Amino acid sequence: MDFTLSKKHEMARSLFKEFAETEVKPYAQETDETEQFPAETVAKMQKYGFMGIPIEKEFGGQGCDPLTYVMCVEELSKVCATTGVIVSAHTSLCADPIQTYGTPAQKEKYLVPLAKGEKLGAFGLTEPGAGTDAQGVQTKAVLDGDEWVLNGSKCFITNGKVADIYIIIAYTDIVEDKRGRKQKKFSAFIVEKGTPGFSFGTKEKKMGIRGSSTYELIFEDCRIPKDNLLGARGKGFPIAMHTLDGGRIGIAAQALGIAEGALERTVEYTKERKQFGRSISAQQNTQFLLADMATKIEAAKMLVYKAAMKKAQYQADHKTSYSVEAAMAKLYAAEVAMEVTTKAVQLHGGYGYIREYDVERMMRDAKITEIYEGTSEVQRMVISGNLLK
Amino acid sequence: MKIVVCIKQVPDTKGGVKFNPDGTLDRAAMLTIMNPDDKAGLEAALRLKDEYGAEVTVVTMGLPKAEEVLREAMAMGADKGILVTDRVLGGADTWATSTTIAGAIRNLDYDLIITGRQAIDGDTAQVGPQISEHLGIPVISYAQDIKVEGDYVIVNRQYEDRHHILKAKMPCLVTALSELNVPRYMTPGGIFDAYDADITVWGRKDLKDVDDSDLGLAGSPTKIAKASDKVRKGAGEKVALETDEAVDYIMGKLLEKHVI
Numbered sequence: 001m002d003f004t005l006s007k008k009h010e011m012a013r014s015l016f017k018e019f020a021e022t023e024v025k026p027y028a029q030e031t032d033e034t035e036q037f038p039a040e041t042v043a044k045m046q047k048y049g050f051m052g053i054p055i056e057k058e059f060g061g062q063g064c065d066p067l068t069y070v071m072c073v074e075e076l077s078k079v080c081a082t083t084g085v086i087v088s089a090h091t092s093l094c095a096d097p098i099q100t101y102g103t104p105a106q107k108e109k110y111l112v113p114l115a116k117g118e119k120l121g122a123f124g125l126t127e128p129g130a131g132t133d134a135q136g137v138q139t140k141a142v143l144d145g146d147e148w149v150l151n152g153s154k155c156f157i158t159n160g161k162v163a164d165i166y167i168i169i170a171y172t173d174i175v176e177d178k179r180g181r182k183q184k185k186f187s188a189f190i191v192e193k194g195t196p197g198f199s200f201g202t203k204e205k206k207m208g209i210r211g212s213s214t215y216e217l218i219f220e221d222c223r224i225p226k227d228n229l230l231g232a233r234g235k236g237f238p239i240a241m242h243t244l245d246g247g248r249i250g251i252a253a254q255a256l257g258i259a260e261g262a263l264e265r266t267v268e269y270t271k272e273r274k275q276f277g278r279s280i281s282a283q284q285n286t287q288f289l290l291a292d293m294a295t296k297i298e299a300a301k302m303l304v305y306k307a308a309m310k311k312a313q314y315q316a317d318h319k320t321s322y323s324v325e326a327a328m329a330k331l332y333a334a335e336v337a338m339e340v341t342t343k344a345v346q347l348h349g350g351y352g353y354i355r356e357y358d359v360e361r362m363m364r365d366a367k368i369t370e371i372y373e374g375t376s377e378v379q380r381m382v383i384s385g386n387l388l389k
Numbered sequence: 390m391k392i393v394v395c396i397k398q399v400p401d402t403k404g405g406v407k408f409n410p411d412g413t414l415d416r417a418a419m420l421t422i423m424n425p426d427d428k429a430g431l432e433a434a435l436r437l438k439d440e441y442g443a444e445v446t447v448v449t450m451g452l453p454k455a456e457e458v459l460r461e462a463m464a465m466g467a468d469k470g471i472l473v474t475d476r477v478l479g480g481a482d483t484w485a486t487s488t489t490i491a492g493a494i495r496n497l498d499y500d501l502i503i504t505g506r507q508a509i510d511g512d513t514a515q516v517g518p519q520i521s522e523h524l525g526i527p528v529i530s531y532a533q534d535i536k537v538e539g540d541y542v543i544v545n546r547q548y549e550d551r552h553h554i555l556k557a558k559m560p561c562l563v564t565a566l567s568e569l570n571v572p573r574y575m576t577p578g579g580i581f582d583a584y585d586a587d588i589t590v591w592g593r594k595d596l597k598d599v600d601d602s603d604l605g606l607a608g609s610p611t612k613i614a615k616a617s618d619k620v621r622k623g624a625g626e627k628v629a630l631e632t633d634e635a636v637d638y639i640m641g642k643l644l645e646k647h648v649i
Contacts, residue, residue, distance in 0.1 A: 008584040011461065015575045049576040062578030072577070 003302075012068045016075035019048065020083075028080035031211035032361050037162050038211050041083055046117030050087060055095055059107050061115035066308040066315075070253040074304070077257025078264070081365035082211035084257055088250030089158040089212075090114070093373075094121025094167050097188065097243045101231035110165050110190055122163035123247075124154035124217050125240050132378050134169075134237060135184055139219060141170040146226045148189060150219040153201065156372070160215025161200050166191045168219070169240050172233055186236030190228040197222030208364035245326045247373045249311060252304045252329035255337035255369035259297050262337075262344035262362045266290065269348055269357075286347060293340045300333040324386045331379035334369035341366040390443040390537070392434045393494055394467065395504040395520070396427040398451055398458040402509065405618075412613035413480050413606075414510060416452055423458045426505025430565035432572040433535050434503050435466045441537055444468050446497060450478065450489050456588050463583035464575035471497075475592035480606025483511070487519030488603040492596030494524065501542060502562040506531055517564035527561040533569055 005013065023044050031038050045051055053069040055061025062068075069091060077084030095114040102111060113119040130136030139152025150170055157166075168191050171184035191198060201216030231239045267290060270281040280286050307329040310322035341363040345352035352359050370376045400406055404420030423431075434445045447462040449455050450473040459470030473493045481489060494502065502524075504517035514530070521528035533552065534545035537559075544563055546553040575583075593604065602608055630638055643649045 006584075007457070007460075008580050011457075011464065011575070011580050011584075012577055015464075015577065015580065019574055048574045049578055053577050057578065062576060062581070064577045064581050068577055068581075 009067060009071065012064070013071050013075065016050075016072045019044075019050075020075045020079045024076060024083050025079035028082075028358070029355075029361065031080060031082050033210075033355070035205070035210045037213045038080075038083060038086075039162070042086060042117075042120070045083075045087065049117070051090060051117030051120075052095065052115030054091065055099055055111065055115035059099065059115050060112040061095075061099075066249065066311040067305060070249060070304060070308040073250050073253040074257040074260070077254040078261035080211075081254055081258050081362070082209045084254040085158060085209055085212050085251070086120075088247065088254055089123065090121045090163075092247040092250040093123030093158075093243055094163070094165060096246050097123075097167055097230065097239060098190070100242070101188070101239055102190075103227075105227065106190060106230065114165060119164035120159055120162055121165050121167070122157055122159040123167045123243065124157050125169045125244075126154060126156050127152065128155055132375065134186070134240070137169065137171055137184065137186065139168070139170040141172050141187060141189060143172075143226065144223075147223040148226060148229065150189065150191070150197070150222040150224065152219050154217040155201075156204060157215055157217050158212055158372070160213045160217065161203070162213045164193050166193070166217065167230060167243070168217070169236050172236070185234040186240070187233050188230040188236040188239045189224060190230050191219075191222070191224055195222055195224060206368070208361070208366070208368050241323075244373055245321075245323045246311060248326040248330040248379070249304065249307045249322075251369055251373045252300075252307065252326070252333040255330070255333035255366065256297070256300050256304050258362050258366050258369065259293070259300065259333070259337040259340040262341045262359050262366075263290070263293050263297060265358050265362075266293070266344040266347050269351075273349075280347070289343050289347060293343055296336045297340060300329075300336045303329040303332050324383055327374070327379040327382040330369075330374065331376050331383070334366075334376060337366040337369050338363075390437065390441055390500045391498050392437060392443050392445045393497055393499045393502045394427070394431045394434045394445060394447050394462070395490055395502065395517070396431060396447050396449050396458055396462055397424045397505070397508050397510075398422070398449065398455045399424045399508050399510045408616050408618075411480070411606075412616040417454065421454075421457070423461055424505050424508045424510075425567040426507060426509075426565055428505075428572045429567045429569040430503040430505050430563075431462055431465065431467065432570045433532070433563075433565055434501075435573065436570070437501075437535070437537055438466065446471060446499075448473065448490060448493055450474070450481075450486060450493075456590075459588055460580075460583040460586075461575060463586055464579035465573055466579065469589065470586070471589045471591060473591045473596075477593050477601075477605045480609065481604065482609035482611035483513050483515040483519060484610055485604050485606075485608040487516045487523060488599050488608070489596060490516070491520050491523035492599035493591055494520070495597035496591075496595065500559040501537075502526075502560070503535075504562065504564050506564045506566050514564070517562060521562035524560075524562070527557045528564070529555050529557055529561065530564040532563045532565050535563055535565075535569070 049062045052061035053064045057063035073084045073088050098111045114121050141148045141150050168189045172187040173185040197220045199218045204214040270286050273280045307325040310325040314320045344359040345363050351357050398421045401420040401422045407415040407418045409415045445467045446469040447467045448471045456472050507514035518528045529544040531547045532544045533547045536543045543556045
């Protein structure tokens with residue numbers, strides 16, 4: 001077992017790091033402050049292929065492995081978690097399911113522009129009454145001739161208003177199980193922005209990742225072509241769950257990056273900050289806290305990279321599952337991100353509570369990683385479910 | 390069009406500089422980057438490729454680990470990489486280096502050769518023009534803009550308080566300034582392709598029309614008497630004055646030293 005990165009992965013990391021430091025970091029604070037979607041940064045990422053890293057070359061992607069993609073989200077999130085989640089939601093939640101479940105025509109029409117970054121992607125499962133509990137989904141799709149007619153709404157959608165292509169989960173049938181209980185059967189659909197009947201609701205004002213565009217999506221007799229059904233009818237739930245398995249690795253990478261970024265800032269700060277005539281890094285309390293932060297980050301990194309490598313195995317052989325690895329990576333990395341950023345703020349003292357200092361933003365950004373794409377509690381359900389099956 | 394770009398792996402100035410006992414740089418022990426002027430030269434070549442279509446070959450001479458810089462160039466968009474490496478070529482000064490690189494380039498078809506103006510380690514700015522001398526082709530140095538028109542290259546050359554616009558028939562050699570452009574980033578897919586690609590490795594036997602007496606440390610007329618890391622600056626002078634007085638004091642010192 002070799003824990004060193006290959007030379008090509010090292011080079012990819014140096015690319016992402018340089019890009020993040022040069023093109024993303026200078027705008028991170030402004031992005032947070034103004035809550036503006038960083039469109040110029042996304043255009044630059046498009047130019048260099050960052051929007052299609054794990055997508056096959058045949059479909060306009062970069063043809064890299066999940067580990068490379070994970071390192072990209074990690075390095076971006078070290079300096080700006082908003083930028084990290086834009087790439088993650090686009091790649092893991094929209095391009096990836098089309099690559100996995102799309103027909104050749106769907107891949108040609110939707111995956112190619114997504115992988116090239118010409119179009120931005122989003123994913124809609126969550127509704128006001130349904131997040132973890134998928135059966136609460138009210139959005140309904142009815143086949144009418146050659147078209148599906150969608151009605152309902154989705155909330156908290158990342159890349160909400162800025163995306164061009166959306167994967168939407170809606171129920172298409174209601175069946176009775178063995179005990180006579182009614183169960184909704186879901187299907188996944190590809191919906192384009194600008195389709196009549198598809199509009200946007202309110203923009204969410206968030207605690208963190210404030211530059212990411214989070215909107216409500218509204219479908220009112222929204223008619224889409226029959227061919228925009230993604231995967232088989234009635235298979236929407238497993239498609240959504242599998243998509244979220246992949247998404248969780250992206251969010252785990254985001255959480256890892258936030259924690260690493262906070263540690264970097266804190267190491268710098270504690271060396272500079274003087275109290276009682278010496279830098280606070282000379283205090284054993286600081287040293288022990290930093291040691292714990294670094295150790296937990298390293299453990300999180302191992303879990304995140306392992307999950308990425310398990311996903312690569314899945315791509316080679318679809319019998320492999322990476323669901324548990326993804327859940328563990330996200331659960332742990334998110335909790336480490338929250339803990340590390342909280343300690344980072346503490347070590348910064350009063351300055352850590354001031355917006356001028358990056359760790360203030362990082363602590364707010366970290367919280368969402370414990371919530372979206374499956375809360376920490378959901379990750380524990382996935383992990384224990386596998387243990388107790 | 391065929392373009393050859395000469396690049397060099399140089400110590401990253403962010404890391405420390407280390408020397409061998411003979412005063413030459415211990416390249417294996419240092420963090421490295423692609424020399425900034427060379428990177429601008431490569432970018433210029435890639436822009437010509439984007440605009441007119443061209444095959445870009447990158448050539449470097451160095452330790453086996455210098456292949457990293459070739460892969461980086463290929464990840465940016467270069468088509469081929471050639472590493473010239475051989476024990477007998479080690480310790481070369483500018484004369485032996487330019488002889489070696491010219492010997493390698495004689496095996497290639499080219500319309501345009503681009504080198505960086507100078508490397509941040511040696512800072513001589515000699516290798517590019519010397520290569521052109523060896524090959525018997527024109528050279529235009531200090532390029533801040535490069536255009537191609539038919540068989541000609543039109544170069545804007547930086548020159549102290551002015552610039553020159555020069556036109557030369559290809560094949561010719563141009564040396565590039567880092568101010569020429571902002572080099573592009575690599576792409577992730579480009580990195581993967583670069584690591585899948587073969588790098589051509591040439592040794593002494595592959596060099597064309599060169600004499601052993603012009604190669605390596607033995608063939609280098611330059612002898613290094615002594616080399617050392619930067620000498621640490623002294624503590625300087627500290628004064629405690631009110632702001633107004635401090636300004637006068639500093640201005641006085643600057644005048645005294647003829648800085649202003």
